[in-house]
Amino acid sequence: MKPFAGLAALLLALLASSAVAAPPFAGEPTRVMVLGTPHLERLPKSVDPKFVGLLLDRLAATKPDFIAIEGLSGEQCDLLRRHPARYPDVAKQYCPDTSAAEKATGLSVPAAIAACEKTLAAWPAAPTPAQRRALAGQFAAAGERPSALVQWLRLPPEERRAGDGLDAAVVAELEKARGRFNESYVIGAALAARLGHERVFPVDDHTSDSLQAGAAGEAMGKAMEAIWKSPAAGKLRVEDDGRIATIRSGEDLLAYYRWTNEPATGQAFAAIDQDAALLDASPEGYGRQYVAWWETRNLRMVANIRAVAGGKPGARVLAIVGNSHKAVYERYLGMMNDVRVESTEEVLGERKK
Numbered sequence: 001m002k003p004f005a006g007l008a009a010l011l012l013a014l015l016a017s018s019a020v021a022a023p024p025f026a027g028e029p030t031r032v033m034v035l036g037t038p039h040l041e042r043l044p045k046s047v048d049p050k051f052v053g054l055l056l057d058r059l060a061a062t063k064p065d066f067i068a069i070e071g072l073s074g075e076q077c078d079l080l081r082r083h084p085a086r087y088p089d090v091a092k093q094y095c096p097d098t099s100a101a102e103k104a105t106g107l108s109v110p111a112a113i114a115a116c117e118k119t120l121a122a123w124p125a126a127p128t129p130a131q132r133r134a135l136a137g138q139f140a141a142a143g144e145r146p147s148a149l150v151q152w153l154r155l156p157p158e159e160r161r162a163g164d165g166l167d168a169a170v171v172a173e174l175e176k177a178r179g180r181f182n183e184s185y186v187i188g189a190a191l192a193a194r195l196g197h198e199r200v201f202p203v204d205d206h207t208s209d210s211l212q213a214g215a216a217g218e219a220m221g222k223a224m225e226a227i228w229k230s231p232a233a234g235k236l237r238v239e240d241d242g243r244i245a246t247i248r249s250g251e252d253l254l255a256y257y258r259w260t261n262e263p264a265t266g267q268a269f270a271a272i273d274q275d276a277a278l279l280d281a282s283p284e285g286y287g288r289q290y291v292a293w294w295e296t297r298n299l300r301m302v303a304n305i306r307a308v309a310g311g312k313p314g315a316r317v318l319a320i321v322g323n324s325h326k327a328v329y330e331r332y333l334g335m336m337n338d339v340r341v342e343s344t345e346e347v348l349g350e351r352k353k
Contacts, residue, residue: 022337028314029340032305032333033062033347035318036261036326037183038244047247049181052190054250055257058347059191064318066308067195069188070301070325071202074098074143078109080206090209100169101140101148112141120198129159136174137165139199146184146200149177153193188320203304203319208296211289223286224277233272258348266327273324298325302332306339313338 040047072080077095080087098109107115115138124131132151139148152160152174162171177185188200212220240260247253259265274294280287301321309315321329330341 025338029338030309030313030315030317030336031340031342032309032317032319033064033342033344034326034329034333035059035187035257035320035344036266036323037187037257037320038260039322040181040183040186043181043244043247047181047244047253049186051247051250051253052186054254055348056187056191056194058254059187059318060194062318062347063195063316065312065315066201066317067188067192067197068201068203068305068308068317068319068321069146069184070204070321071146071184072143072204072206073202074109074113076205076207077143078113086210086213087206088213090206094204094206096143096145098141098143100167100173101137104167104170105137105141105165107138107141109141109143112138112143116142116144116147123198129155130164133159133161133164133166135198137170140170140173144199144202145173145177146189146202147198149174149185149189150192150197150199152178153189154196183320191318201304201308203301203308205297205300205304207300208293211293211296219284220286220289223280223282223284224290227276227280227287228272230272230276232268233276236268236272254348257344260323261326261344261348263327266323266330269324270327274328295328298328299332301325302329305329305333306336 040049040052072094077091080091080095084091098112101112102108105112105115116135119131119135119138123135127135132155136148136151136155139145139151160171160174162168166174177189180186184200184202192198192200211217243256243259247256274291277287277290305317305319309317319329333339333341
């Protein structure tokens with residue numbers, strides 16, 4: 001029996017190794033760089049939005065083919081609104097109001113999504129301002145305001161006006177978005193416009209929020225607040241707040257991004273969040289329920305990133321996401337057969353003299 005036992009062990013070992021080893025593929029890998037970011041609107045007013053200029057210069061030099069942002073697609077927002085019992089108040093919290101754009105364009109969210117796809121499929125190499133205004137209106141009606149802003153920013157300032165499906169109300173929304181200190185706008189949309197892209201790609205997913213619906217979600221929230229009050233969490237928050245308080249220039253903001261994108265920082269955030277939650281011994285297992293929600297959400301987000309460049313193998317993708325997602329993003333992306341995760345170290349590092 002021993003020879004057969006040894007053969008079985010060898011076969012199991014070969015199967016295990018083939019399961020984890022990426023197979024060979026034709027051409028270049030699809031490269032994804034994950035930029036972990038604070039949610040900029042929460043930063044103190046001493047942090048000037050103009051400070052992102054140096055960061056944008058660094059990111060532009062990487063020449064991504066696609067830019068993915070932490071936002072919900074119009075399609076998912078439409079789904080969330082259609083199922084309020086399963087996703088109570090989720091759309092209200094994460095999705096923009098499209099009523100003004102629907103009134104201006106006459107397009108519902110599904111119709112606007114279809115219009116965007118049709119427009120982009122026949123998009124000319126040199127679109128007119130009228131075409132850009134029309135596409136901006138379609139994106140706004142589809143619930144994808146960051147992409148609407150990309151079109152708005154690509155217009156000459158004198159052409160940023162009502163007309164071609166934009167009325168005064170939608171123009172006001174776009175101007176408000178242009179002034180928001182939000183990473184999807186001042187980094188994602190601004191970089192896309194600079195690089196000549198026509199849109200950004202929202203990849204966030206909140207369908208896992210059904211796990212937190214109702215009373216269970218409230219109890220889970222209270223349990224997680226207690227978990228997050230650990231000494232380690234407090235120490236990391238103090239360090240994070242201290243670094244943010246020193247931001248007085250573009251160089252300072254870049255230094256903060258350098259720190260928050262270091263692997264050790266990502267691991268520290270994960271340890272006080274998911275690792276601590278997994279050790280929750282409450283009868284309800286709220287900590288593990290939280291981790292189930294978190295992992296489901298991130299798996300679906302990474303699947304959306306995978307789909308962004310699926311039609312262009314070998315492309316470069318920049319994924320902009322809240323810094324607590326970065327480590328898990330990179331772990332899941334590393335499981336893809338022909339995807340290579342690129343470090344931010346060289347991009348965010350100090351310039352070589």
